[in-house]
Amino acid sequence: MGAGGVLTPRVKSALLWGLGGAMTFLVLAQGYTLLAEPPVTIAQGGAVAGLVGVATAIGAYALEHRIADWSARRASGESESHGGRR
Numbered sequence: 001m002g003a004g005g006v007l008t009p010r011v012k013s014a015l016l017w018g019l020g021g022a023m024t025f026l027v028l029a030q031g032y033t034l035l036a037e038p039p040v041t042i043a044q045g046g047a048v049a050g051l052v053g054v055a056t057a058i059g060a061y062a063l064e065h066r067i068a069d070w071s072a073r074r075a076s077g078e079s080e081s082h083g084g085r086r
Contacts, residue, residue, distance in 0.1 A: 013064060018057025022049040 007015070026049050032039060040048065 010061065010064065014057045014061035017060035017064075018053040021056030022053030025049045025052045 026045065029040065029045050029049075
């Protein structure tokens with residue numbers, strides 16, 4: 001968190017990605033349950049969704065700025081990691 005307990009944009013983005021990951025797992029588990037026997041109990045599904053959410057948030061926090069930098073370099077024509085020399 002930033003100064004004064006305010007969420008920085010990077011942390012907020014990572015938390016939202018984590019929420020999206022957790023919700024995606026729950027939707028997929030529910031869809032599977034509609035087609036077949038439930039693979040997990042509600043408690044197990046909630047626990048796995050929590051783990052998926054935490055892993056997604058950590059991954060997003062660790063990788064988002066790198067992917068954004070890479071994308072910006074690629075958009076500006078600098079596609080190589082060593083400065084774009086060919």
